[in-house]
Amino acid sequence: MKRYDFDQRINREHTSSVKWGLTKKIFGVSDVLPMWVADMDFLPPTEVTEALQARLEHGIYGYTYISSSTTNTVKQWMKQRNKWEIDESWVLYSPGVVPSIAIAIEAFTSPGDTVMLQSPVYTPFFEMIEKNDRKVMNAPLHLKNDRYEIDFEAFERQLQKGVQLFLLCNPHNPSGRVWTKEELEKIGELCAQYNCLILSDEIHSDLILKPHEHTPIASLDEKYRDITITCIAPTKTFNLAGLQASSVIIPNKKLRQAFESVQAKQGFFSLSTFGIIGMEAAYRYGETWLEEFLAYIQENIETVKSYIHESIPGISVIEPEAGYLIWLDCRNLQFSDEEIKDRLLKKGKVALEPGPKYGPGGEGFVRMNIGCPKDTVLEGLARLRQAFE
Ligand SMILES: Cc1ncc(COP(=O)(O)O)c(C=O)c1O
Numbered sequence: 001m002k003r004y005d006f007d008q009r010i011n012r013e014h015t016s017s018v019k020w021g022l023t024k025k026i027f028g029v030s031d032v033l034p035m036w037v038a039d040m041d042f043l044p045p046t047e048v049t050e051a052l053q054a055r056l057e058h059g060i061y062g063y064t065y066i067s068s069s070t071t072n073t074v075k076q077w078m079k080q081r082n083k084w085e086i087d088e089s090w091v092l093y094s095p096g097v098v099p100s101i102a103i104a105i106e107a108f109t110s111p112g113d114t115v116m117l118q119s120p121v122y123t124p125f126f127e128m129i130e131k132n133d134r135k136v137m138n139a140p141l142h143l144k145n146d147r148y149e150i151d152f153e154a155f156e157r158q159l160q161k162g163v164q165l166f167l168l169c170n171p172h173n174p175s176g177r178v179w180t181k182e183e184l185e186k187i188g189e190l191c192a193q194y195n196c197l198i199l200s201d202e203i204h205s206d207l208i209l210k211p212h213e214h215t216p217i218a219s220l221d222e223k224y225r226d227i228t229i230t231c232i233a234p235t236k237t238f239n240l241a242g243l244q245a246s247s248v249i250i251p252n253k254k255l256r257q258a259f260e261s262v263q264a265k266q267g268f269f270s271l272s273t274f275g276i277i278g279m280e281a282a283y284r285y286g287e288t289w290l291e292e293f294l295a296y297i298q299e300n301i302e303t304v305k306s307y308i309h310e311s312i313p314g315i316s317v318i319e320p321e322a323g324y325l326i327w328l329d330c331r332n333l334q335f336s337d338e339e340i341k342d343r344l345l346k347k348g349k350v351a352l353e354p355g356p357k358y359g360p361g362g363e364g365f366v367r368m369n370i371g372c373p374k375d376t377v378l379e380g381l382a383r384l385r386q387a388f389e
Contacts, residue, residue, distance in 0.1 A: 004289055006042055006296040007373050019369075023351050032351045035380050038173070038325055040239045040371030042293070047285035048238060048278055055277045064273040066093055073283040074247050078232075080287075081206060084219035090251045092260060093271050095244040097203045097231040101128045101167065103266075104199045104229050107258040109134055109164040116158055116166040116196070118150065119359030122173045125201075126359055129167075137163050140361050141172075146318055146329070148177045152186055159194040166196050168217065171204040174327045174358050174367045176320025178212040181220065188217055188224030197255070198228045203246070204323045206237035206290060209298055212321040218251065226252045229259065234282040236323075237290065239371070245275030297324050300370045300377050307381045312388060324371035328352075331364035333388055340366060348387025350380055 012020045019037045024030040043049070071088045078084045094100040101124065109115060111133040117125045118141050129136045139155045141148040159166075168187065171178045179187075191198050198217060205214045218228040233246035250256035271279070301319065304326055308315050316329040330340055337356050344350055344366070355365030368384075370377050 032349045035369045045286040045289035048281045051281035070280045077283040092248045107262045113164045116163045120362035168200045171322035178321040184217045207323045238282040243275045243278040245279040326368045343387040348383040350383035
């Protein structure tokens with residue numbers, strides 16, 4: 001019997017939710033269904049709420065440190081989900097993966113250096129490189145038969161030009177592609193050969209859909225492990241983004257010390273009391289919720305695929321191998337990005353992430369967030385259809 005009811009629709013208005021409260025600011029309209037920023041409209045595992053409530057009731061929220069019990073849950077989680085045995089000493093913490101990317105850029109590169117990414121990709125990858133006065137080197141992904149692939153020759157050519165750090169998104173946002181062991185081995189080999197460090201953003205790695213499997217690149221070989229900074233978080237997995245808690249796994253001592261030293265310069269000391277409690281409870285007790293959630297998301301994906309296939313044939317669905325974000329190829333509709341945006345907001349009354357935000361290769365695409373009850377997904381699909389009628 002199922003324990004969780006993901007069909008329940010919960011009103012998130014007036015909770016300072018970015019998705020529900022900032023749509024007007026970001027899109028210029030307010031009467032639209034928000035299906036953009038990547039959080040979900042679901043309650044987290046009951047045990048997380050109970051752990052937070054228990055701590056809330058204590059009533060004193062003074063300086064809090066991260067105990068070895070929390071680090072042990074991170075270690076256990078990696079072992080049980082990804083078969084990666086890590087040492088507790090490798091684990092650092094950060095309020096978020098994006099702040100960790102910024103710290104890594106500062107710790108491992110200098111102004112003017114080059115940091116590589118693979119577009120289309122999560123917007124802050126570009127922003128963190130540019131805001132920190134580094135240069136973006138792009139090794140774009142290629143869409144073949146509705147699946148993204150890496151052009152390893154082009155990847156190597158870019159590395160040959162001199163790249164200090166590569167930002168890997170595994171699984172990939174926005175497409176939901178889960179990189180295979182073979183692909184990761186090629187990435188690891190090439191980066192090791194050209195002395196390029198890897199920041200592997202694995203924030204979506206708990207959200208793998210069957211039959212795919214996640215491989216932390218650092219778990220494959222000591223050679224890659226030594227050059228990799230792995231970022232994970234319970235926030236995307238369990239819908240806890242407002243708690244702001246993530247961990248950074250850095251097996252190489254020198255790299256870890258360099259990362260910690262930038263954190264120390266910034267005065268970083270610990271996560272918030274509730275971030276720590278939420279992270280530990282989610283990793284310790286959240287697996288049942290996660291399995292039920294993934295089954296629910298798989299159904300939502302099927303709903304999107306069949307609806308679009310039958311009713312909006314001009315759109316192709318890039319089927320995600322992980323996560324609750326769906327990358328929709330609207331190029332056959334023959335509208336400009338401006339027209340797509342306008343139609344979605346004004347005719348369809350639905351807010352999706354515009355593809356060009358993800359850099360070259362994002363033109364003509366939109367990203368739809370289906371981390372919501374099926375009724376909301378159906379409402380969003382009807383609006384999508386209306387937009388392009
Ligand atoms: C690939 C990726 N990295 C990082 C983040 C955000 O991480 P955080 O909220 O921990 O900074 C997201 C959120 O959507 C994401 O998709």
